[in-house]
Amino acid sequence: MVIYDLICDASHTFEGWFKNAEDFDAQVTSGMVTCPFCESEMVSKKLAAPKLSRKSNSAPAPQEVAIGNGSAEAYSQLQEMLGKVHKFVETNFEDVGNKFAEEALSIHRGEKDKENIRGTATPDEIKELAEEGVTAVPLPPKPVNKKKLN
Ligand SMILES: [Zn+2]
Numbered sequence: 788m789v790i791y792d793l794i795c796d797a798s799h800t801f802e803g804w805f806k807n808a809e810d811f812d813a814q815v816t817s818g819m820v821t822c823p824f825c826e827s828e829m830v831s832k833k834l835a836a837p838k839l840s841r842k843s844n845s846a847p848a849p850q851e852v853a854i855g856n857g858s859a860e861a862y863s864q865l866q867e868m869l870g871k872v873h874k875f876v877e878t879n880f881e882d883v884g885n886k887f888a889e890e891a892l893s894i895h896r897g898e899k900d901k902e903n904i905r906g907t908a909t910p911d912e913i914k915e916l917a918e919e920g921v922t923a924v925p926l927p928p929k930p931v932n933k934k935k936l937n
Contacts, residue, residue: 788804788805788806789804789805789806789807789808789811790802790803790804790805791803791805791811791832791833792832792833793820793822793830793831793832793833794830794831794832794833795822795824795825795827795829795830796827796829796830797822797824797825797827799822799823799824799825799827800833801822801823801824803820803830806910806911806914807910809909809910810910810911811832813909813910815830815831853865866930866931867930869927869928869929869930870929870930872926872927873926873929873930876905876926877905879903880903880904880905881902881903881904881905882904882905882906883904883905883906884906884907885906885907885908886906887904887905887906887907887908887912887923888908888909888912888913888915888916890904890906891904891908891916891921891923892916892919892921895916895919895920895921905926908923
């Protein structure tokens with residue numbers, strides 16, 4: 788759980804509670820967060836850093852991230868590996884699109900045959916899956932389609 792100090796476009800400030808940063812982004816993008824004073828949907832974070840609530844066990848785990856040293860070699864190798872991961876998944880996993888959570892649960896509950904599936908899931912769905920004991924593997928971002936370096 789994270790608490791953000793929020794501010795609307797009329798400079799009203801108020802607090803909002805969210806599951807995590809993704810939850811906040813999703814709710815703001817879909818206009819679900821409104822100012823309690825003027826009902827404006829133009830809401831943004833007042834502070835850059837979120838305050839973690841005391842129940843930090845529900846805070847999202849830190850993500851592993853990497854950044855190259857700026858050399859063309861490191862960059863192109865990383866992009867190549869990302870490309871390979873996505874190629875592998877695209878070749879060997881069936882794309883179920885946004886039905887991923889549903890399909891994964893059906894398989895987990897034995898309602899469907901086991902198979903490799905890929906797709907998209909919201910943070911809420913991933914959390915639900917985890918609560919059911921299903922661990923979905925997050926995929927790295929797709930390689931950036933920059934002009935070839937060699
Ligand atoms: Zn307002």
